[in-house]
Amino acid sequence: KNQVEQSPQSLIILEGKNCTLQCNYTVSPFSNLRWYKQDTGRGPVSLTIMTFSENTKSNGRYTATLDADTKQSSLHITASQLSDSASYICVVSAAGGYNKLIFGAGTRLAVHP
Amino acid sequence: DSGVTQTPKHLITATGQRVTLRCSPRSGDLSVYWYQQSLDQGLQFLIQYYNGEERAKGNILERFSAQQFPDLHSELNLSSLELGDSALYFCASSVGDRGYEKLFFGSGTQLSVL
Numbered sequence: 724k725n726q727v728e729q730s731p732q733s734l735i736i737l738e739g740k741n742c743t744l745q746c747n748y749t750v751s752p753f754s755n756l757r758w759y760k761q762d763t764g765r766g767p768v769s770l771t772i773m774t775f776s777e778n779t780k781s782n783g784r785y786t787a788t789l790d791a792d793t794k795q796s797s798l799h800i801t802a803s804q805l806s807d808s809a810s811y812i813c814v815v816s817a818a819g820g821y822n823k824l825i826f827g828a829g830t831r832l833a834v835h836p
Numbered sequence: 837d838s839g840v841t842q843t844p845k846h847l848i849t850a851t852g853q854r855v856t857l858r859c860s861p862r863s864g865d866l867s868v869y870w871y872q873q874s875l876d877q878g879l880q881f882l883i884q885y886y887n888g889e890e891r892a893k894g895n896i897l898e899r900f901s902a903q904q905f906p907d908l909h910s911e912l913n914l915s916s917l918e919l920g921d922s923a924l925y926f927c928a929s930s931v932g933d934r935g936y937e938k939l940f941f942g943s944g945t946q947l948s949v950l
Contacts, residue, residue, distance in 0.1 A: 727878075764946070767926075769939065772936070816936070824881060826871075826879040826880075826881075827878055
């Protein structure tokens, strides 16, 4: 069964600190892996998209890594800001031509001053 | 602003009723996707349309139906509503229908069934 699991479920950090969110997946055949940021009550916003051949991709203070062998990904947030408080969702796309994405349940991050 | 417009933002209705959610994709996007997000749950894929045709179906109930019109806007119809249908319903769009394209999400419609 295609699954995407994220950890931790929630996380609290102080402003200015770094953090790393984890994603494990069992989706096969694999097409790509995405990280989204979702503010409360809003739609998800794309942060990164990585294919099988990419193992690192950055978007400002966000850096995603992908290990396709172990089927793991991480999202590292550097020098966190209050505006980083949101849910971060790992999404894996199964190959097959159509855009069927498997969403993780997300990690809820709270950045405190 | 993602460029994807969803209306209404909030909808409160009673069990057994029928509602229609509307989505206008980004200019130039041919694919529209519908997702359901229940409280503290991940997004569940419902259905995808590409240029007016149904492309993929997920866990969409038979009480739910959707269509994409010639002007590419889409509507999701939910009928015989139950309490468990209360959720955030998101629409997303992309240029084509391949698995590697970026999706742009609307702000969602919050449906409350009382």
